[in-house]
Every structure is written in structure tokens, then in C-alpha cells.
Amino acid sequence: MTYCVAVRVDQGLVMLSDTRTNAGMDNIARFRKSFTYHVPGERAITLLCSGNLSITQGVKAVLSKAIKESQLNPDIETICNCDTMHRVAQIVGEAMQKMQHRYRENIEMGGSGSGASIMVAGQRKGGKPRLYLIYSAGNFIEATEDTPFFQIGEHKYGKPILDRIITRETSLEDAAKAVLLSMDSTLRSNLSVGMPLDLTVIPTDAYDFRVRTRIETDNEEFALISQGWSAALRKSFEDLPNVLD
Numbered sequence: 001m002t003y004c005v006a007v008r009v010d011q012g013l014v015m016l017s018d019t020r021t022n023a024g025m026d027n028i029a030r031f032r033k034s035f036t037y038h039v040p041g042e043r044a045i046t047l048l049c050s051g052n053l054s055i056t057q058g059v060k061a062v063l064s065k066a067i068k069e070s071q072l073n074p075d076i077e078t079i080c081n082c083d084t085m086h087r088v089a090q091i092v093g094e095a096m097q098k099m100q101h102r103y104r105e106n107i108e109m110g111g112s113g114s115g116a117s118i119m120v121a122g123q124r125k126g127g128k129p130r131l132y133l134i135y136s137a138g139n140f141i142e143a144t145e146d147t148p149f150f151q152i153g154e155h156k157y158g159k160p161i162l163d164r165i166i167t168r169e170t171s172l173e174d175a176a177k178a179v180l181l182s183m184d185s186t187l188r189s190n191l192s193v194g195m196p197l198d199l200t201v202i203p204t205d206a207y208d209f210r211v212r213t214r215i216e217t218d219n220e221e222f223a224l225i226s227q228g229w230s231a232a233l234r235k236s237f238e239d240l241p242n243v244l245d
């Protein structure tokens with residue numbers, strides 16, 4: 001399983017994913033779930049993937065093949081040259097449909113699930129930062145002011161902090177702390193989610209990445225955030241009034 005979270009606020013986009021994949025209790029591996037695409041000065045895009053690994057890797061392969069071929073034939077439409085972020089989401093959805101149509105029946109006949117989902121976050125010049133959630137069928141929804149974040153995978157443990165903190169006015173710095181705490185809560189409560197983590201931040205109108213980094217198990221900043229949050233929760237709990245006489 002996995003956990004990926006993406007937030008859209010006025011100041012930009014923050015995305016975070018783990019790297020653990022397991023196909024049974026004794027078959028645990030690490031695979032990147034976060035992929036970035038950049039056209040300097042024009043667009044920056046991040047994809048976050050969850051679900052059947054062969055399906056999501058197939059989607060990425062379709063997208064990468066089109067980008068490579070477009071270098072020789074500019075008429076080929078790709079997520080790096082299409083007109084809008086909405087069209088980016090459509091292209092990813094079309095690739096998802098292609099993989100599901102090709103492999104879904106055989107995967108499910110073998111007793112496995114073919115379900116997958118991909119979050120698409122980014123901004124192109126002339127447009128606003130956008131965040132989309134693409135489903136297995138290739139259809140998708142967009143984050144709004146009322147729902148400024150999406151989660152895929154093991155999302156339940158990390159949702160409360162996001163519900164309490166994230167609004168459109170939240171700063172990028174606070175949004176980054178919130179998604180890290182959301183991941184920390186998930187790591188503590190679910191063994192199918194694991195380090196290292198991939199963090200990506202795209203500021204509004206930068207068309208570039210402010211942060212594009214991997215957080216390893218020995219990362220001091222993440223450890224301080226985790227420890228500080230635990231201490232703050234413990235202190236707040238102790239300060240609550242007693243309900244028993």
C-alpha cells in the first residue's frame with residue numbers, strides 16, 4: 001500500500017508520498033510514487049501514484065514515450081506541451097484507460113486488484129495552480145476551495161490534521177508542515193506505509209520547484225517535527241479538563 005497527499009493553497013502546491021510497496025507480508029519493496037516534469041519558465045508538474053504498481057508504471061511509460069517522441073515530432077501532444085492543466089489531467093486519464101483496458105481482465109483473473117489512482121498537481125504559464133485526482137476509469141475531479149487537498153492510499157490516519165489546518169489561505173510553509181505531520185501520523189499507525197518520503201513544492205507563478213527532495217529515515221528536520229508534534233499533543237492532552245470526579 002502507500003500514502004500520497006497533495007495540497008493546493010493560494011501560494012502554491014505541496015505534494016508528499018512514501019515509497020513502500022508490499023505484495024504480502026514477506027514481500028516489501030521500495031518504489032518511487034512521485035514523478036516530476038518541468039519545462040523551465042513554462043510549467044512544473046508532479047504526479048503521485050497509488051494502487052496497482054504495474055498499472056501506474058504503465059501509465060508513466062505511456063507519458064514518457066509520448067514526451068520522447070514529441071522531441072522529434074512537435075505535433076505529438078504530451079503533458080509537457082498541451083494547452084492547459086485540465087488537458088494534462090485528460091492525457092493522464094487516457095493513459096490510465098489504456099492500461100486498464102489492456103491488463104485489467106487478466107490481472108483480476110489472477111486474483112489481484114487492478115485499481116489505481118493518480119494525483120496530478122502543477123501549473124503552466126497563463127494558468128492557475130491545479131490539482132486533480134484521476135481514478136482507475138480515467139475520469140477525474142479537481143480540488144476546490146472547499147476541498148483544497150487530496151489523499152490516495154492509506155489516507156485515514158493523516159486526514160484529521162489536514163482537516164484542521166488546511167485552507168486556501170494557509171502558507172506554503174504551514175502546508176508543508178501539515179503534510180509532513182499527516183505522513184508522520186500514517187507512518188505510526190500503518191506498517192504498509194514507509195520511509196523514505198518524496199516532497200515536492202511548486203510556488204504559484206514560479207513554474208518551477210521550490211522543493212524537490214527525498215526525506216530519508218535519518219532526516220533531522222523530519223525527526224524534530226515528529227518529536228515536537230508528539231510532545232505538543234501530549235502536553236495538550238494533559239491540559240484538558242478531567243471528565244471524571
